[in-house]
Amino acid sequence: MAIINNLKEFILEQSKKDYTPYLILSVPLxxxxxxxxxPLGMSIGKAFVLRGNELILDNxxxxxxxxxxTSSMYQRSLRNSFVISFSVVFFTLLIGVPMGYxxxxxxIPFKKLILSLGILPIITPAFVGAxxxxxxxxxxxxxxxxxxxxxxxxxxxxxxxxGLFGIIFTMTLTYLPFVxxxxxxxxxxxxxxxxxxxxxxxxxHSRILRTITMPLILPSLGAxxxxxxxxxxxxxxxxxxxxxxxxxxxxLIYFRVNGFWDxxxxxxxxxxxxxxxxxxxxxxxKVVSAREYETISTAxxxxxxxxxxxxxxxxxxxxxxxxxxxxxxQITIITMSFFRQxxxxxxxxxxxxxxxxxxxxxxxxxKNSLFLATSASLLxxxxxxxxxxxxxxxxxxxxxLIDFTxxxxxxxxxxxxxxxxxxxxxxxxxxxxxxxxxxxxxxVVRRTPYVFRSVAASLTQLDEALEESSTxxxxxxxxxxxxxxxxxxxxxxxxxxxLTFATLLQELSTSIxxxxxxxxxLPIQIYNAVADGNFGVASSLSVLLLAAVFSVVYLMNxxxxxxASSSFKLG
Amino acid sequence: xxxxxxxxxxxKRFEGKEIxxxxxxxxxxxxxxELFCLLGPSGCGKTTLLRISAGLESLTAGQIFYGKxxxxxxxxxxxxxxxxxxxxxLYPHMNVFENVAYGLRVRKESKDIVKKKVTEIMELVGxxxxxxxxxxxxxxxxxxxxxxxxxxxxxxxxxxxxxDEPLASLDAKLRRYMRAEIRRIQKATNxxxxxxTHDQEEAMAIGDRLAIMNSGLIDQIGSxxxxxxxxxxxxxxxxxxxxxxxxxxxxxxxxxxxxxxxxHNQKRLDLFFEMNQKRKxxxxxxxxxILGSRPEKLSISANPDDGLLPGRIQIIQNLGKVTxxxxxxxxxxxxxxxxxxxxxxxxxxxxxxxxxxxxxRNNTLLFSKKKAI
Numbered sequence: 001m002a003i004i005n006n007l008k009e010f011i012l013e014q015s016k017k018d019y020t021p022y023l024i025l026s027v028p029l030x031x032x033x034x035x036x037x038x039p040l041g042m043s044i045g046k047a048f049v050l051r052g053n054e055l056i057l058d059n060x061x062x063x064x065x066x067x068x069x070t071s072s073m074y075q076r077s078l079r080n081s082f083v084i085s086f087s088v089v090f091f092t093l094l095i096g097v098p099m100g101y102x103x104x105x106x107x108i109p110f111k112k113l114i115l116s117l118g119i120l121p122i123i124t125p126a127f128v129g130a131x132x133x134x135x136x137x138x139x140x141x142x143x144x145x146x147x148x149x150x151x152x153x154x155x156x157x158x159x160x161x162x163g164l165f166g167i168i169f170t171m172t173l174t175y176l177p178f179v180x181x182x183x184x185x186x187x188x189x190x191x192x193x194x195x196x197x198x199x200x201x202x203x204x205h206s207r208i209l210r211t212i213t214m215p216l217i218l219p220s221l222g223a224x225x226x227x228x229x230x231x232x233x234x235x236x237x238x239x240x241x242x243x244x245x246x247x248x249x250x251x252l253i254y255f256r257v258n259g260f261w262d263x264x265x266x267x268x269x270x271x272x273x274x275x276x277x278x279x280x281x282x283x284x285x286k287v288v289s290a291r292e293y294e295t296i297s298t299a300x301x302x303x304x305x306x307x308x309x310x311x312x313x314x315x316x317x318x319x320x321x322x323x324x325x326x327x328x329x330q331i332t333i334i335t336m337s338f339f340r341q342x343x344x345x346x347x348x349x350x351x352x353x354x355x356x357x358x359x360x361x362x363x364x365x366x367k368n369s370l371f372l373a374t375s376a377s378l379l380x381x382x383x384x385x386x387x388x389x390x391x392x393x394x395x396x397x398x399x400x401l402i403d404f405t406x407x408x409x410x411x412x413x414x415x416x417x418x419x420x421x422x423x424x425x426x427x428x429x430x431x432x433x434x435x436x437x438x439x440x441x442x443x444v445v446r447r448t449p450y451v452f453r454s455v456a457a458s459l460t461q462l463d464e465a466l467e468e469s470s471t472x473x474x475x476x477x478x479x480x481x482x483x484x485x486x487x488x489x490x491x492x493x494x495x496x497x498x499l500t501f502a503t504l505l506q507e508l509s510t511s512i513x514x515x516x517x518x519x520x521x522l523p524i525q526i527y528n529a530v531a532d533g534n535f536g537v538a539s540s541l542s543v544l545l546l547a548a549v550f551s552v553v554y555l556m557n558x559x560x561x562x563x564a565s566s567s568f569k570l571g
Numbered sequence: 572x573x574x575x576x577x578x579x580x581x582x583k584r585f586e587g588k589e590i591x592x593x594x595x596x597x598x599x600x601x602x603x604x605e606l607f608c609l610l611g612p613s614g615c616g617k618t619t620l621l622r623i624s625a626g627l628e629s630l631t632a633g634q635i636f637y638g639k640x641x642x643x644x645x646x647x648x649x650x651x652x653x654x655x656x657x658x659x660x661l662y663p664h665m666n667v668f669e670n671v672a673y674g675l676r677v678r679k680e681s682k683d684i685v686k687k688k689v690t691e692i693m694e695l696v697g698x699x700x701x702x703x704x705x706x707x708x709x710x711x712x713x714x715x716x717x718x719x720x721x722x723x724x725x726x727x728x729x730x731x732x733x734x735d736e737p738l739a740s741l742d743a744k745l746r747r748y749m750r751a752e753i754r755r756i757q758k759a760t761n762x763x764x765x766x767x768t769h770d771q772e773e774a775m776a777i778g779d780r781l782a783i784m785n786s787g788l789i790d791q792i793g794s795x796x797x798x799x800x801x802x803x804x805x806x807x808x809x810x811x812x813x814x815x816x817x818x819x820x821x822x823x824x825x826x827x828x829x830x831x832x833x834x835h836n837q838k839r840l841d842l843f844f845e846m847n848q849k850r851k852x853x854x855x856x857x858x859x860x861i862l863g864s865r866p867e868k869l870s871i872s873a874n875p876d877d878g879l880l881p882g883r884i885q886i887i888q889n890l891g892k893v894t895x896x897x898x899x900x901x902x903x904x905x906x907x908x909x910x911x912x913x914x915x916x917x918x919x920x921x922x923x924x925x926x927x928x929x930x931x932r933n934n935t936l937l938f939s940k941k942k943a944i
Contacts, residue, residue, distance in 0.1 A: 018646060465660035468627055471647045472654040473674035473727070483673075487664045 021477045025394065028386040032405055032448075035441050039420035040408075046423045047267035051260070064268035074269075077247040081233055081273070084167055084248060088232040089225050091172040096179025097221065099322055102315035103180075104187035107305040114319055115184070121326050122177045123549055125506035125523060127237025128542045130170050131530045132329035134241065135336055137161035140343040166242040171235060173326045175228045179221070186220035187213070192303040215291065222288035229280050233273060234413025236509035241530055249273045250415045250509065257513050263423050270416040277411050330546065337539035354540035362525055362541055369522040372436065373504040376443035381497040383444065384451025385489070389481075392459040393467070410449035414509030417446050422513065434516035442510045447503065451496035458492030459485075491560060498556045502549050573730050573763045574638030576601040576624065581633035583619050593619040595787040596633070604761045606754065608778030612810070613769055615784040618735060621767045625733050626650055637730055653724030653762075654733040657740060659716050661708040667719055668705050674727035692726045696756060713741050717749055725760060732757070732764040738773065750777045771811050775799070783807045805941045808863055815869065815909045816938075817862040824854055831862065835903040838879045843933050850937075853944040860944075863936035866912040871896060871926040873919060878927025882909060887922055898926065 045055050053059040067074045103114055121129065136143045139160045147158045161169065190213070198208045236250040243251055249269055256266040306312070336342055340349030358366075387406050391399045409417055421442050426433035432441075466488070470480040508523040515524050522545055529538035583594040593616045601607045609617040622628040624635065626647030634643045642650055653674075661670050668689060669676075675685045693699050696718040701711070708716055717737065724732060737753065738746045754777050757764050768774050774781050775795035782792045783806075791803040795811075802808035805816065822839060823830040824846075831840045840862070844850060854860075872878045882898035885908060893912040900906045911928065920926060937944050 018648075463658050463660060465656040465658050466662060468625075468647075469654060469656055469660040469723075470673065470677075471627070472625055472650075472652055472733075473677055473723070474648050474651065475673075475677045476648055479677060484662060488662075 018477050021394070024478075025386055025390050028383040029390070029402070031383055031444075032387070032402075035421070036405065036409065036445050039424035043263075043267040043416075043420040043423040044271060046264045047271050049264060051262045051264045053264075064265050065272075067265070067268075068272065073247060074252065077249055077252040077269075078272070080164060080239075080246055081248045081276075083164065084171065084239075085229050085232040087168045088171045088175060089228050091168065092176050092179040092228050093221065093225065095172070095322060096176050096224070097183045099176075099180050099319055100183030100185075101187050102319055104184050105303055105306055106311055106315040107307050108312060108315050108319065114323065115181070117323055117327060118180050119177050120330065120550075121174050123502070123553055124174075124329060124546060125237065125508065125526075125542070125549075126171075126174050126235055127241055127508055127523070127527055127530070128333060128506075128546070129174050129329040130166075130238040130241040131535070131538060131542075132332040132336070133161050133166065133170050134530075135332050135342055135535060136328060137166070142342060142345060142347075145344055162242055162244040163246050167239050167246070167248075170238050170242060171232050173329075174235075174238070175231055176322070176326060178227050178231075179224045182220045182224040182227075183217060186217035188303065190216045195303075218291050219288045222284050222291075226280060226284040230277055230411050233276060233280075234415070234509065236413070236415050236512060237527070240512075240527070250413055253415050253419060254512060257419065257422070263419060263426070266419045267423060270413075270419045273413055274411075274416060277413075281411065333539045333542050333546070336535060337543045340536055342535070351536075354536040357537065358540060358544065361537070362522065365520050365522045365525040366544075368436075368519055369505055372439055372443060372519075372521060373501050373507075376440045376447070376504055377497050377501040379440070379444045380447045380451050380500050381493055384448045384496060385455045385493050387448070388452050388455035388459055389485070392456050393464075393485075406452050407449050409446045412446075414446060414507070415513060418442055418510045418513040421445075433514070434519065436519050439511055439514050439519055439521075442514055443504050443507060446507075446510055447500040450500045450503070451493065454496030454499070455489055455492045458489040462488050495556065495560050498552060498560075502552045502556075505549055505552070506545060573603060573761065574640075575603045575605075576731065576763060576765070577634075577636040578620075579634040579636075581620070581623065581635065582631045583616070583623060583628065584631045592787050594623070597787075597789055598633075599782065599789060599792055601763060601765065603763055606757050606764045606766060606777060606779045608774040608781045609765060609767045609784060610771060610774040610778075610781050610810075611769065611784035614786075616787045617767045617769075617784045620784070621733055621735055621765055624731070624765060625652060625654055650731075651727075651729050652731045652733060653727070653729035655717075655720045655724050655735065655737045657736040659708075659720040659740070661716055661720060661723075663707065663709050665707075666705045667701055667708055667711070670708055670719060671723045671726055673723060674729075678727055688726050689722075692722045695725075695759060696722045697752070698722070714745050714749060717741065718752070721753070721756060725756070725762070729762070732760075732762045734764065734766045736768055737766070738768070738770075746773070753777065775811065783810060785810075801943070802863075802936070803943050805861070805863070805938050805943075808936065808938075808943070813866055813910050814863045814936075815866065815907075817864070817906070819860060819862055821854055821856055821858045821860060823856060829854065831860070833862075833880070833902070836880065840879065840930055840935075841932065842930065842935050844937060850944055853939060854937075858939070861938040861941075862930075863938055864930060864934075866895065866910040867893070868931040868934045869909070869911045870913065870929045870931075871898070871911050871917065871920075872929065873917065873924070873926055875927055878929045880928040881925055882928055884920065884922050884924050884926060887920075889916075896926070898928065901925065 042055075047064050048061060049055055049059040050061060050063055068078060069075075099118075102108065103111055108114075133141075135141060137158075137160065138144070139162075141161070144158050144160065151157055159165070194216070195208055195212055198212050203211070234250060236254065239246070239248045239251050240254070247255065249272070253266045253269045256262045256269065306315075335347060337354050338350055338352070339347035340351050340353075341347065384406075387402065390396065391403050396402075421438055422433060425431065425438060432438045462485070466484055467480050470484045471477075475483070506523055507521070508527060511521055511524060512527070515521060522541060526538050526541045526545065529535075529541065577600045579598055581594055581597045583592075585591040585593055597616075597620065609620060611617045619628060623630055626642070626645065630643060634641055636642065637650070662673070665673070671689045671692065672685050675688060680688070690699070690702065693702055698715060698718050701715065701719075708719055711719070720737070734753070738749055741749060750773055753766075766774070766777060778795060780792060780794055781798055783790045783798065785806050791798055791807045793801075798807060798811050802811065802814070805814070808814040809816075817833050819831045819833040819840070821829060822832050827843055827846050829842050829844055831842060833840065842862075844854070846854075870878075875881070881901040883901060884896055885899050886897040888895045888897075890912075893914055894916045896911045896913065896917075898909045898911060900909060909928065917926075
């Protein structure tokens with residue numbers, strides 16, 4: 001009898017508790033386990049067996065990794081990736097930091113315009129930038145044509161853009177905004193009193209720059225460098241368009257999968273590139289954390305701007321030059337889209353044909369892109385929001401682990417994500433290769449960090465007492481979430497989702513391995529048109545894509561304020 | 572409707588990187604309709620105790636009852652309590668009416684009842700006009716936000732009201748005004764209320780009773796008079812108001828008269844202590860004790876014949892009704908500065924002068940091993 005009573009009490013006790021949060025919050029965690037951790041695990045496993053062999057202990061081998069010691073193609077790819085990534089970091093710092101300083105500290109006109117134009121290269125799909133430079137500096141490129149006419153007089157010639165030089169050049173221009181925007185922010189927000197007190201103590205300009213200004217912005221430069229490095233080493237589009245015979249790790253992965261359907265070999269390359277990224281991250285953390293300073297004073301004021309006409313002139317010329325070069329791709333693409341050909345000095349054969357043909361050849365790709373980007377963004381919003389809520393509010397014991405897991409795809413090259421998904425879901429009981437589903441999953445996995453970060457930031461700013469107060473008033477977890485938490489973090493959710501949508505419209509490095517004839521997206525069609533040498537159509541489609549991405553970002557700026565576009569620094 | 576609250580051996584341990592014993596076994600009772608202050612320095616456990624009372628934190632051990640009902644494991648949203656947060660926690664995405672009506676909406680009250688109750692409560696907190704414009708709470712002043720937070724906590728007739736440092740974010744003048752308002756509203760609704768603060772003046776002014784907390788334990792519970800005049804120990808004595816301490820030895824006990832020799836000083840004090848049972852046991856010749864004296868129970872004189880203990884005036888502060896003298900003792904360089912409050916100003920005395928301190932024979936406290944005897 002006592003047992004039954006105890007049981008009754010226990011059941012009564014349990015039924016009083018509120019289980020909705022556990023039910024709802026387990027969904028995104030399950031998603032992460034099935035579509036992120038499991039595929040990554042499968043991929044790691046496959047890297048240690050040979051293609052065609054079963055994933056069992058007897059088949060364990062290092063052969064896939066040994067190619068890095070035996071194959072010259074592997075070695076060259078690895079070396080290329082290193083050379084390119086470090087060069088791009090170096091050049092972006094070299095060009096971006098002065099620009100950040102000029103815009104932040106020198107009195108020059110049109111600062112807002114410079115800042116918004118400066119962001120364009122990141123919003124432009126990297127492979128579009130690459131192929132526009134082919135138009136300008138390729139074998140028959142217009143700029144090369146002109147320069148060579150001049151150089152030819154002294155017996156010299158500019159090589160075409162293909163190869164390492166072209167990749168570094170294009171990537172530098174593409175990722176310049178990270179360094180420019182982050183260093184601009186750091187120069188602008190550092191406490192001017194620190195520099196003023198140095199002046200009063202008798203320090204000269206160069207000493208102040210050396211001993212005060214630069215050390216204080218070093219953490220920001222560290223963050224920008226690592227962002228550029230991760231991007232550069234994971235970029236597929238630029239080396240694919242400009243690489244020619246020069247492979248890098250992402251194109252090598254593509255080559256393994258596309259050429260030989262060798263997921264095992266591809267996984268090994270993927271693991272190596274992830275290891276490189278992790279090492280870079282660790283070094284950056286060590287270097288930067290030793291130099292991170294807390295702000296001591298709370299008093300703040302504006303920096304005095306340089307007004308010297310000479311400095312102003314240099315600043316204006318420098319910024320215009322950099323902007324002109326980094327915006328050349330957009331201008332080129334738009335021009336090209338209205339012509340049949342552009343060999344020699346001027347484009348020839350004005351036509352609207354490139355646009356007229358779009359509905360006929362690309363309507364499926366456009367529909368696919370819109371469908372995938374929209375549905376994946378919605379799913380990303382849901383999962384990212386719930387995971388952020390878990391780590392920021394429920395704070396379970398493994399919160400750091402969840403945080404780490406959800407942020408992993410942020411540092412993974414896109415092509416690594418697709419190799420992992422193929423490793424898990426292209427054979428065996430669940431085969432979804434070639435479907436919309438696998439593309440959508442890859443998109444969600446890859447972009448969840450955007451929404452996660454954005455919502456987590458909203459949640460940290462949201463006073464927990466607001467939710468506690470609702471609970472005290474008698475509201476259940478779900479009621480509180482619906483009426484208090486959700487409306488207040490909605491701006492964060494929207495910002496993250498729009499960012500996701502805009503980047504997914506132009507996603508190439510994930511989808512290049514996952515698409516099929518049925519699921520081809522717009523970026524892939526552009527990429528294929530470039531590969532076929534059909535620059536006119538590639539341009540008109542690119543203009544369409546650019547217009548779509550720009551208007552999304554513009555709308556976000558209008559509705560969510562200026563801060564929204566700076567969140568692109570994340571992505 | 573409202574009920575008393577009983578705490579039984581309440582223990583709270585936070586286990587993170589380091590274990591923090593926030594509450595080390597607390598037992599007491601808060602009476603029906605009482606305005607009860609939890610007072611203590613930061614980190615003493617008062618906020619933890621409040622959050623446990625609300626159900627926002629779980630207990631490590633012990634029980635809490637609202638009346639006869641054991642609510643130890645009941646989640647906060649089923650407890651029917653009201654709470655005002657330090658930051659007010661008003662919802663920026665709702666107007667004033669919706670903020671106040673929130674708890675009623677949760678309870679699915681009908682439109683008419685919501686309207687009626689919100690109007691009534693806004694009248695009670697002294698803001699009937701705000702509803703006409705019904706702005707966002709962010710557009711209001713600190714004092715108005717405070718009243719709305721109180722209205723929101725009271726509108727659904729909770730059993731218990733919890734206030735977490737409700738005045739901390741207001742400026743000094745408004746704080747003094749609002750604390751009287753809170754007491755008025757509390758008395759009007761007669762709801763059992765726990766009020767957490769670290770400001771002793773606020774607690775003494777507002778509370779029916781106070782609990783003084785210190786490192787996870789309650790040192791003393793009582794009315795502000797009891798605590799001020801009969802502190803349990805030296806911590807309470809010096810936390811509620813200022814207390815000067817003088818170590819010494821009992822020389823002689825004659826009835827209610829004690830002769831006490833202070834350390835490092837030849838002069839003897841002749842003081843009156845009513846010899847109750849406890850003191851008879853504790854006080855004996857040769858026992859080391861500590862004398863405690865409030866600043867207003869000491870006096871000074873420039874004339875050596877009038878006073879006992881010589882000291883040098885360091886600082887003279889005019890506090891309005893009284894003048895405060897901070898005096899460095901000359902007989903014992905290790906003793907802290909002694910504070911003496913005198914009504915009016917002693918003429919001809921300036922900073923740096925030597926004065927002589929005298930005790931109030933009938934109003935000096937006796938401590939042994941930090942505890943009052």
